[in-house]
Amino acid sequence: VKLEVSPERTQPQDVIIIGGGPSGASAAMYAARADLKTLVIDKGLTAGALGMASKIANYPGLHEPVSGADLVQRIRDQARSFGARFINEKVLRVDLEGDLKQVWTGEGVHKGRAVIIATGAMGRIRRFPGEERLLGRGVSYCATCDGAFFRDRVVGVVGNNDEAVEEALTLTRFASHVHVFTPTSELRASKELVRELSTRDKVDIHLSAHVKEIKGDEQVGAVDIVIQGEEKTIELDGLFVYLQGNVPITDFLGDQVSTNRQGCLVVDENFETNAEGVFAVGDVLCKHVKQAAIAAAEGVEAALAVDRYLHGRAKLRPDWSR
Amino acid sequence: MEIQPKLTSLEPERVDEEVDAHDLVIIGGGPAGLTAAIYAGRAGIQSLVLAGPLPGGYPANTYAVENYPGFPDGLSGAELAQRFQSQADRFGAKIVPEEVVEVDFSVSPFYLRTHRRTYQALSAIVATGAQPRRLDVPGEKEFYGRGVSACATCDGFFYRDKRVAVVGGGDSAVDEAIFLTRFAREVIIIHRRDELRATEIYRERASANPKIRFAWDSVVEEIVGGQAVEGVRVRNVKTDEVSVISVDGVFVYVGMVPKTDIFRGQLELDEQGYVVSNRRQYTSVPGVFVAGDVQDPHYRQVVVAAGTGAVAAMEAERFLCKYPQGVCEFPGGGVW
Numbered sequence: 001v002k003l004e005v006s007p008e009r010t011q012p013q014d015v016i017i018i019g020g021g022p023s024g025a026s027a028a029m030y031a032a033r034a035d036l037k038t039l040v041i042d043k044g045l046t047a048g049a050l051g052m053a054s055k056i057a058n059y060p061g062l063h064e065p066v067s068g069a070d071l072v073q074r075i076r077d078q079a080r081s082f083g084a085r086f087i088n089e090k091v092l093r094v095d096l097e098g099d100l101k102q103v104w105t106g107e108g109v110h111k112g113r114a115v116i117i118a119t120g121a122m123g124r125i126r127r128f129p130g131e132e133r134l135l136g137r138g139v140s141y142c143a144t145c146d147g148a149f150f151r152d153r154v155v156g157v158v159g160n161n162d163e164a165v166e167e168a169l170t171l172t173r174f175a176s177h178v179h180v181f182t183p184t185s186e187l188r189a190s191k192e193l194v195r196e197l198s199t200r201d202k203v204d205i206h207l208s209a210h211v212k213e214i215k216g217d218e219q220v221g222a223v224d225i226v227i228q229g230e231e232k233t234i235e236l237d238g239l240f241v242y243l244q245g246n247v248p249i250t251d252f253l254g255d256q257v258s259t260n261r262q263g264c265l266v267v268d269e270n271f272e273t274n275a276e277g278v279f280a281v282g283d284v285l286c287k288h289v290k291q292a293a294i295a296a297a298e299g300v301e302a303a304l305a306v307d308r309y310l311h312g313r314a315k316l317r318p319d320w321s322r
Numbered sequence: 323m324e325i326q327p328k329l330t331s332l333e334p335e336r337v338d339e340e341v342d343a344h345d346l347v348i349i350g351g352g353p354a355g356l357t358a359a360i361y362a363g364r365a366g367i368q369s370l371v372l373a374g375p376l377p378g379g380y381p382a383n384t385y386a387v388e389n390y391p392g393f394p395d396g397l398s399g400a401e402l403a404q405r406f407q408s409q410a411d412r413f414g415a416k417i418v419p420e421e422v423v424e425v426d427f428s429v430s431p432f433y434l435r436t437h438r439r440t441y442q443a444l445s446a447i448v449a450t451g452a453q454p455r456r457l458d459v460p461g462e463k464e465f466y467g468r469g470v471s472a473c474a475t476c477d478g479f480f481y482r483d484k485r486v487a488v489v490g491g492g493d494s495a496v497d498e499a500i501f502l503t504r505f506a507r508e509v510i511i512i513h514r515r516d517e518l519r520a521t522e523i524y525r526e527r528a529s530a531n532p533k534i535r536f537a538w539d540s541v542v543e544e545i546v547g548g549q550a551v552e553g554v555r556v557r558n559v560k561t562d563e564v565s566v567i568s569v570d571g572v573f574v575y576v577g578m579v580p581k582t583d584i585f586r587g588q589l590e591l592d593e594q595g596y597v598v599s600n601r602r603q604y605t606s607v608p609g610v611f612v613a614g615d616v617q618d619p620h621y622r623q624v625v626v627a628a629g630t631g632a633v634a635a636m637e638a639e640r641f642l643c644k645y646p647q648g649v650c651e652f653p654g655g656g657v658w
Contacts, residue, residue, distance in 0.1 A: 029391060033478075034478075034504070057364075058361060058364045058413075059392060060353065060628045061390060061392060061409070061628075062409075063405050063412065078388075078389075078391065078392070078393065144636075173365075289632075291361075293357065293629050293632050294629045294633060297625050297626045298629065300621070
């Protein structure tokens, strides 16, 4: 099949933003407002961590709680109103060498003078039965965001790393009881955190625990789980999943951008990666603070840095002299 | 840096009289301070926001904010400020219109004094903001947000195919003038001397740009117009000749002033007076965090200020958790 190539597609962009969550869409808005030709490539509105959140109450300025998808949509509409273009494609690979970067999707190739990677950290492939269906209905990936909805309720945390333990500690402030389900035979978090977790009265740590199914009709009601070989059903109202599968999505980059040992992209203070003209923002940097306001701020800073990069501005001085 | 103790704040009569104790006191009621209050509230910490006489911060005076993510239709600065406030309020923050006139960060708990009373705080977030230096000429205040702006990044988009003036001659004035040529059909740089103070690279770019013109040796005496800006009246400082340049917008770049006078000797400040901080919003004093324009000589965007406010609150939470009496339980109000 020979694909019809539209001029839109062949014209190089000033900036291609991969990922249209809060950081990517905010970057797009600022880039477009600075009159940069801006293309956002995204897998879909609810593909990211914010897009699937059921309720956001702490995004500054939105005093009426909105769904995550709604918030993302609002930022996208705003970016579009300044001329940013959004397309729904999945990025397969990139070539970030040289002045004109190339981004391949299932539909073809896009070219851009700069790239912002904002793909997030939802890179887990395998999911539990029931997980997808109950996402935002008791299943969550962020205690800082959703913990307050579980005041005086029973919740579970699945995971064994620092993030899982930190989030379990956060949940102890709200929940009446916190079950920690660790797939391994021990917690692999820092000693300090493990010690703190084990002093909490309302916490039960279940080692060698393997989730079989998350159950519930409208809301999470229980989890079927095998603990040390014994099959059990534990009733709970929420399940927070922090398996190491929640990795930054970087597979399409090959080894063109430096990562740290956890697979997170490494950037300098201007959010630029080791590849010239390639920037990264949001959860793909794994800074552990999955907050839309912070991601949006990062997107804005990166967009201003891209503008500076493209226009050869020596220093960042958008607003006043010193 | 050595912190200078403010012995006056430890005088017994002041401590006894109306001391009000808090886990977290936020100084400043703009986007950074109120976002910090929202996030603190979310973490179960009841904060006190000493917002000063005019809560809402800098954007409250802005006519239209259209680049704050999440509001595709834009909104007025006053409405955005109101939204931040009611949200902070709903998360349990206590917002009072008192202005901090003196702090003592050399002792823990910290002391903060307003005109009305003295407060004690286990942790503090400094979010006092910064203000553009004004020209102090007739019309400037009147047309602020209706043609007069101090932020091309914010407002440049409104001036497509229009004629604008930039007042100033430093790097950022020239840089912004160049930025504005993307939208405006003509940009006039009004400068009081006969050459730019900006560095070589900016001077070269400005003189090479066909859309930029210069009004040398000129000072703005008045900004004129009806409903919106229509022009600037300038006086040539060498000839005293007065003329009116007709423009649709005036961008004033004669410097910014961070509001940090009360922190001198208490927090490390850079040579321009901004609070020195890092990406985790630490200051030079453990337990004192900083957010927003008061630590940001670069961006000055509402969303960036909000982002730093959120980080500062989360770091304050982390700090309070380590506090011996805090133990991560915040029933609200002085718990120790």
